[in-house]
Amino acid sequence: MxxxxxxxxxxxxxxxxxxxxxxxxxxxxxxxxxxxxxxxxxxxxxxxxxxxxxxxxxxxxxxxxxxxxxxxxxxxxxxxxxxxxxxxxxxxxxxxxxxxxxxxxxxxxxxxxxxxxxxxxxxxxxxxxxxxxxxxxxxxxxxxxxxxxxxxxxxxxxxxxxxxxxxxxxxxxxNFNPTFTDNIYFVYLNKKQNSKTAIANYRNKKDVFANSISKINEITDAIINTTELNEFTKQIEKHEILMGEILGMQKVKEALFPDFDGAIKSLGAWGGDFVMVISKNNPVAYFGDKGYDVVISYSNIIL
CATH class of the missing domain: 3.30.230.10 (Ribosomal Protein S5; domain 2)
Known part of the structure; x- marks a missing residue:
């Protein structure tokens, strides 16, 4: 059977x-x-x-x-x-x-x-x-x-x-369905991260700052409740700055895409897998020129 x-x-x-x-x-x-x-x-x-x-x-x-x-x-x-x-x-x-x-x-x-x-x-x-x-x-x-x-x-x-x-x-x-999903894309960074290794590296970093959890919670709450693209972008950038401080790592936009006109956020294990991109214009050509050919719109990947 x-x-x-x-x-x-x-x-x-x-x-x-x-x-x-x-x-x-x-x-x-x-x-x-x-x-x-x-x-x-x-x-x-x-x-x-x-x-x-x-x-x-x-x-x-x-x-x-x-x-x-x-x-x-x-x-x-x-x-x-x-x-x-x-x-x-x-x-x-x-x-x-x-x-x-x-x-x-x-x-x-x-x-x-x-x-x-x-x-x-x-x-x-x-x-x-x-x-x-x-x-x-x-x-x-x-x-x-x-x-x-x-x-x-x-x-x-x-x-x-x-x-x-x-x-x-x-x-x-x-129910998370913001009106600006047409401005959200996901880009594959051409290398897969090992989650177990990434978690172990996180554990070896300095302890999580005492107020970091509450700050992340505030950002998450703001992200799920905002109806404005600019506010969503602002919260994404705040999240990147805070996580960069916690991990002691350079933000992905600074490291790989400093000239990009928009916001970029690491997802999951920093340094690989997908990043989320917020852009007012279709960014496929930009990332293609940089050698990143997997650029997927929000509606084509999120259930």
């Missing part, structure tokens, strides 16, 4: 990094995501294939049930090792998926290019959690760590406000 599961991708608009310390973050699910198709198999193993958005296979391997229960690692195969780790943690939360099965045939299909950083891992974890009827947030924590905002996007079809309170996720679905 075939079972299919689907999860949305994600973009974190405010609260990157500091969401780990309790800030209220604005996150938007994307129109692109990943599905998981499960069929019955045999021989106490999982035959697994993962497809990129262009239909090419980027992972193709067989995982023995014994690999999962023993949490086996595979030298020179980090993808398989990571997948086995996720499945091992899944087994810890629901042992029946191994104990009561003969095997599985699994396929995953991304609808965005794998290197874009829109949630290859989070959509997989949420799909596995849906398949095995376990808590996706627990699975994420046990396998990877992280705030969990990406799981909230995977599970919701509207914008969410996301906050960790006593390490528990508080999710509020909101």
């Amino acid at each position: 075939k079972k299919t599961f689907y999860s949305n991708g994600k973009l974190l608009i405010t609260g990157e990094y500091v969401v780990l310390d309790g800030a209220v973050a604005l996150a938007l699910p994307t129109k692109m995501g990943q599905n998981l198709i499960v069929e019955n198999g045999s021989d106490k193993k999982i035959i697994w294939k993962s497809y990129d958005s262009d239909g090419s296979i980027w992972f193709d391997d067989t995982i023995l049930f014994s690999d999962i229960t023993s949490k086996k690692s595979f030298e020179n195969n980090t993808v398989k090792t990571t997948l086995v780790e996720i499945l091992h943690e899944s087994h810890q939360l629901n042992s029946s998926f191994i104990n009561d099965s003969d095997g599985y045939v699994v396929a995953t299909n991304l609808t965005f290019p794998k290197f874009w950083g829109l949630g290859t891992s989070s959509t997989l974890i949420n799909n596995i959690a849906s398949w095995l009827q376990i808590d996706a947030y627990k699975l994420l924590q046990n396998a990877f760590g992280g705030s969990g905002y990406d799981i909230a996007c995977a599970q919701n079809d509207s914008a969410v406000l996301y906050q960790l309170v006593n390490e528990k996720p508080i999710i509020k679905a909101i």
Whole structure:
């Protein structure tokens, strides 16, 4: 019997990094995501294939049930090792998926290019959690760590406000549809950031300033309530300045696009993946001249 599961991708608009310390973050699910198709198999193993958005296979391997229960690692195969780790943690939360099965045939299909950083891992974890009827947030924590905002996007079809309170996720679905979305674009910076590494680097920085959380919360509140493009732009720039101070890093506009007529904000892990661009004019030509060809309008990426 075939079972299919689907999860949305994600973009974190405010609260990157500091969401780990309790800030209220604005996150938007994307129109692109990943599905998981499960069929019955045999021989106490999982035959697994993962497809990129262009239909090419980027992972193709067989995982023995014994690999999962023993949490086996595979030298020179980090993808398989990571997948086995996720499945091992899944087994810890629901042992029946191994104990009561003969095997599985699994396929995953991304609808965005794998290197874009829109949630290859989070959509997989949420799909596995849906398949095995376990808590996706627990699975994420046990396998990877992280705030969990990406799981909230995977599970919701509207914008969410996301906050960790006593390490528990508080999710509020909101209607976020500003009138000026025609002035918002998302640009891929041609390199994917490793979220685990980015979080570790954040932890090694100086402690979050005492009043930074409240400032980020104020900015997030202003962003979701403003009806004016100029005010939205002002708040985005305030957020960039504050996060630059917290991280001790140069803002992306200063580093890469100092002559751009508009605002640019890093999203998620600074230094890679997507940035959000606010521009009164279509910026495709500007970024194309700089070598950045993936420029997507708000309406074409946000769910």
